[in-house]
Amino acid sequence: MDVAKALSVMLTNEGSSAQYQGWDLVKRPAVFKVGVPTLSGSGAEASRTAVLMGKDRKFGINSDHSMFDAIVLDSSLIAGVPADQRFHSGMDCYIHCVESLQGTMINELAKAYAERALILCESVFLNGGDDDALMTASFMGGCSIVNSEVGVCHALSYGLSMELHYRHGFANCVVFDVLDDYYGSAVCKFRDMMKRNGTALPKGVTRKLSSEAMERMVAMTLHMERPLTNALGENWREHMTRERIIELYRRM
Amino acid sequence: MDVAKALSVMLTNEGSSAQYQGWDLVKRPAVFKVGVPTLSGSGAEASRTAVLMGKDRKFGINSDHSMFDAIVLDSSLIAGVPADQRFHSGMDCYIHCVESLQGTMINELAKAYAERALILCESVFLNGGDDDALMTASFMGGCSIVNSEVGVCHALSYGLSMELHYRHGFANCVVFDVLDDYYGSAVCKFRDMMKRNGTALPKGVTRKLSSEAMERMVAMTLHMERPLTNALGENWREHMTRERIIELYRRM
Numbered sequence: 001m002d003v004a005k006a007l008s009v010m011l012t013n014e015g016s017s018a019q020y021q022g023w024d025l026v027k028r029p030a031v032f033k034v035g036v037p038t039l040s041g042s043g044a045e046a047s048r049t050a051v052l053m054g055k056d057r058k059f060g061i062n063s064d065h066s067m068f069d070a071i072v073l074d075s076s077l078i079a080g081v082p083a084d085q086r087f088h089s090g091m092d093c094y095i096h097c098v099e100s101l102q103g104t105m106i107n108e109l110a111k112a113y114a115e116r117a118l119i120l121c122e123s124v125f126l127n128g129g130d131d132d133a134l135m136t137a138s139f140m141g142g143c144s145i146v147n148s149e150v151g152v153c154h155a156l157s158y159g160l161s162m163e164l165h166y167r168h169g170f171a172n173c174v175v176f177d178v179l180d181d182y183y184g185s186a187v188c189k190f191r192d193m194m195k196r197n198g199t200a201l202p203k204g205v206t207r208k209l210s211s212e213a214m215e216r217m218v219a220m221t222l223h224m225e226r227p228l229t230n231a232l233g234e235n236w237r238e239h240m241t242r243e244r245i246i247e248l249y250r251r252m
Numbered sequence: 253m254d255v256a257k258a259l260s261v262m263l264t265n266e267g268s269s270a271q272y273q274g275w276d277l278v279k280r281p282a283v284f285k286v287g288v289p290t291l292s293g294s295g296a297e298a299s300r301t302a303v304l305m306g307k308d309r310k311f312g313i314n315s316d317h318s319m320f321d322a323i324v325l326d327s328s329l330i331a332g333v334p335a336d337q338r339f340h341s342g343m344d345c346y347i348h349c350v351e352s353l354q355g356t357m358i359n360e361l362a363k364a365y366a367e368r369a370l371i372l373c374e375s376v377f378l379n380g381g382d383d384d385a386l387m388t389a390s391f392m393g394g395c396s397i398v399n400s401e402v403g404v405c406h407a408l409s410y411g412l413s414m415e416l417h418y419r420h421g422f423a424n425c426v427v428f429d430v431l432d433d434y435y436g437s438a439v440c441k442f443r444d445m446m447k448r449n450g451t452a453l454p455k456g457v458t459r460k461l462s463s464e465a466m467e468r469m470v471a472m473t474l475h476m477e478r479p480l481t482n483a484l485g486e487n488w489r490e491h492m493t494r495e496r497i498i499e500l501y502r503r504m
Contacts, residue, residue: 073361108384109325112392116368132360140364 001035001042005050005066008033017061018054023226026063035068038077040135041089041169043096043142045071051168057220058158067146073139075131087125087197088169090134091190093141094121095172098186099151103230106148113144125193151231152182152240155224156248159217163209174201178251182231206249218245253287253294257302257318260285269313270306275478278315287320290329292387293341293421295348295394297323303420309472310410319398325391327383339377339449340421342386343442345393346373347424350438351403355482358400365396377445403483404434404492407476408500411469415461429453430503434483458501470497 008030010017020026035045044050048067049060081089097114100106106114120137123129157171166174173190180187194200206214221228222245228236260282262269272278287297296302300319301312333341349366352358358366372389375381409423418426425442432439446452458466473480474497480488 075360108327108388109391112368112372112388116364120364136360136364139361 001037001044001068002050002052002060004033004035005030005044005068006052006061009050009061009063009066017052020061020063021052021054021057021059023062024064026061026065028065030065032069035071036077037071037073037135037138039081039085039089040078040131040138041092041141043093043138043140043145045073046139046142047145049145053162057223058162059223071139073135075135078131078135083197084199085167085169086134087194087199088167088173090121090125090137090169091173091176091193092169093117093138094125094186094190094193095153095176096145096150097121097141098183099153099227099231100144100148102183102186103149103151104233105226105230106144110144110147113140114148117141117144122189122193126189126196149230150227152228153179155221155227155231155240156217156245158224159220160205160249160252162220163213163217164205174205174252175248177201178248203252205252214246214249217249218242221245253289253296253320254302254304254312256285256287257282257296257320258304258313261302261313261315261318269304272313272315273304273306273309273311275314276316278313278317280317282317284321287323288329289323289325289387289390291333291337291341292330292383292390293344293393295345295390295392295397297325298391298394299397301397305414309475310414311475323391325387327387330383330387335449336451337419337421338386339446339451340419340425342373342377342389342421343425343428343445344421345369345390346377346438346442346445347405347428348397348402349373349393350435351405351479351483352396352400354435354438355401355403356485357478357482358396362396362399365392366400369393369396374441374445378441378448401482402479404480405431407473407479407483407492408469408497410476411472412457412501412504414472415465415469416457426453426457426504427500430500455504457504466498466501469501470494473497 006017009026011031012028013026037045048062050066051060097118101114117137117140120133124134153172153176157175160166161168161171176187176190228240232239258269261278263283264280265278289297300314302318303312349370353366369389369392372385376386405424405428409427412418413420413423428442480492484491
């Protein structure tokens with residue numbers, strides 16, 4: 001879905017996609033596009049974000065022009081998703097809703113979407129809710145992100161995906177599990193959901209990374225100004241230092 | 253907003269607007285239109301419905317083509333609405349969410365919208381929630397109605413509006429107050445909200461209506477097949493007889 005969104009922009013805008021990674025950098029309207037999700041959680045079907053993995057960074061094109069013009073939500077299309085992938089993708093929704101609700105860059109509409117998406121995620125992963133509920137959660141989470149912003153987890157997970165080639169949902173899970181200091185009770189609930197769904201996370205995933213890789217991850221995290229401002233305020237650099245970032249990565 | 257929606261359809265479709273009152277009768281796409289609500293509750297900013305008062309009936313054009321292409325939600329635009337009108341319009345949202353959630357013609361997405369809209373309505377009218385919350389409730393209620401249907405209250409209120417020239421939100425309140433048999437606890441909560449907001453309803457409003465007027469209201473109610481099927485099932489005619497309808501109107 002992200003590639004489709006990015007492609008629709010690049011068909012009408014000149015140059016390299018890399019120059020549009022960021023916020024509101026796309027100049028011309030994209031081609032008409034319809035999204036048909038076959039995996040639920042990221043909210044890409046509803047959001048402005050088209051996340052791209054570039055040569056030196058993983059970063060999204062965030063523009064009104066990268067949104068789908070129409071989407072088809074049919075939960076029968078996600079029925080065959082393997083259990084672990086379903087869980088990790090679903091947790092992407094859960095996590096970005098937690099991040100947006102606890103951040104400052106949110107309005108009442110986005111709050112309403114995120115609150116409902118959270119309730120749906122919990123119903124799916126704690127009480128056996130069905131794929132209709134999961135698909136609705138993903139859509140509403142995506143709607144929420146249009147008028148809000150992610151936080152500490154996403155700021156750290158992009159680096160992890162880049163160096164370890166982790167899928168986005170899985171990388172978010174690995175990161176969220178060490179964020180008790182920021183999202184306390186929501187992290188506890190996340191662990192309940194892992195347990196209930198019989199899934200677990202690897203430990204020590206950054207142990208074998210070179211110091212160069214670690215520095216690249218630090219640099220990428222420090223590049224995530226908007227999510228970190230949303231989560232920690234304008235003075236986020238005072239708290240989220242190179243040392244603090246390395247400490248968090250080492251815990252994963 | 254309803255007139256704007258209807259007008260956009262009539263600029264590109266031939267004949268009288270009366271011939272499009274119903275469901276999916278509009279053939280050609282309408283002109284591009286932007287909705288800017290200055291009153292919140294009906295959900296007209298988000299729904300397919302463009303309710304029209306015709307010579308012989310009040311009935312909506314319900315079509316994909318009657319939806320706004322874009323909307324601007326700015327709660328400062330509803331700041332000047334008089335308290336009673338704010339309440340009655342807000343109750344339109346509350347009531348159609350109750351009707352859609354208790355009906356059968358709903359999907360998971362519409363359910364999520366209606367549940368959140370209900371919570372927001374209650375926060376506004378029981379706990380002093382602000383205009384942002386009210387505007388969000390109205391929008392989400394309207395989104396819900398796109399994939400669900402109203403019920404007994406709306407089926408009865410159109411006739412009342414027609415004969416007594418009541419505004420839609422107010423007519424819904426007058427009707428809902430006698431629907432304990434259908435929406436029990438939601439009616440009790442509605443009365444709590446009236447009390448909390450220092451507002452009350454007139455009694456005996458149908459007393460002075462002629463028997464001809466009453467028969468017209470009965471006919472209009474019996475015309476509301478979709479809402480009544482949604483609320484009472486395919487065999488609704490067995491329950492919602494002329495006598496039963498008159499009995500309900502007499503209670504108002």
